[in-house]
Amino acid sequence: MSVKTEVNGDVMIAYLSGELDHHSAKQIREEIDAAIEANMPTLLVLDFKDITFMDSSGIGLVMGRYKVLSQNGAELSITNPSPQIYKVMQLAGLGRLAKIEKGGLKNETVK
Amino acid sequence: MKQLNKFTMTLLSRSSNESFSRVAVTAFIAQLDPTLEEINDIKTAVSEAVTNCIVHAYKNEIGKIYISVRILECNVVEIKIRDKGCGIADVEKAMTPLYSSEGGERAGLGFTVMQSFMDSLRVSSREGKGTTVTMKKRISVRLNGNA
Numbered sequence: 001m002s003v004k005t006e007v008n009g010d011v012m013i014a015y016l017s018g019e020l021d022h023h024s025a026k027q028i029r030e031e032i033d034a035a036i037e038a039n040m041p042t043l044l045v046l047d048f049k050d051i052t053f054m055d056s057s058g059i060g061l062v063m064g065r066y067k068v069l070s071q072n073g074a075e076l077s078i079t080n081p082s083p084q085i086y087k088v089m090q091l092a093g094l095g096r097l098a099k100i101e102k103g104g105l106k107n108e109t110v111k
Numbered sequence: 112m113k114q115l116n117k118f119t120m121t122l123l124s125r126s127s128n129e130s131f132s133r134v135a136v137t138a139f140i141a142q143l144d145p146t147l148e149e150i151n152d153i154k155t156a157v158s159e160a161v162t163n164c165i166v167h168a169y170k171n172e173i174g175k176i177y178i179s180v181r182i183l184e185c186n187v188v189e190i191k192i193r194d195k196g197c198g199i200a201d202v203e204k205a206m207t208p209l210y211s212s213e214g215g216e217r218a219g220l221g222f223t224v225m226q227s228f229m230d231s232l233r234v235s236s237r238e239g240k241g242t243t244v245t246m247k248k249r250i251s252v253r254l255n256g257n258a
Contacts, residue, residue, distance in 0.1 A: 019130055021129050021130065021158055021162065022126055022129060022162045022165065022166060023126035023127055023129045023130065025216070029216065053130075053133075053151075053154065053155075053158075055155050055158040055159055055162065055224065056159060056218045056220040056221055056223075056224050057162065057217075057218070059218040059220055060216040060217050060218040061216060063216070063218060064216040083148070083151075084148075084151035084155065087151075087228075088155065088224065091220070091223065091224060091227055092218060092220055
């Protein structure tokens, strides 16, 4: 599991890779939060392209980052979830917190 | 329903075993030639149940998690995940979507995911004795499959 961040002006993209479960969530959370604090983006994009598995621990991670960002008036966006990850996100209603763009399908959001 | 095959394993409640447990269960079920979506559904449900054992049942200790997988007639898979941890005082409350006794960054969706991704879910628990989660799912039969 790893996180790579890229900052472009006010936008920060976090490229996540590996499996996102309870075991890996803590490390990911700490790395993302440190990058948020250092860069103070107005928009954080979480890129799930290289996440091979995610359970509800990933939902907790996304909800937690949403809270951190909202306190600073910033927004959250999610890109490239696999069908399995999209299914978990849909079940959790994450679309109410963040715009979710499935791979290659721009502007498709979770209902 | 007649049992055709069975696999059991016992794991310590270490978070590093979460990935192994879900992969081991789905590797056993692979003999039924499940679709990728069925594999992912089962992997996710198993991950939730095992995580519950680690986070809740054995909150302040390392205990044993007992997993059994049975292949029954009609392509039905039954997965039992049992612990001898603290038990759940109020199962109905624990199963409420978005409720988590841990708060923090637990989404409180573990049982909701298990219910949604499997065909059936049964939870039996006794405080101080432990919890057993039993899930079933019927694997689709493919026309050219050899299940």
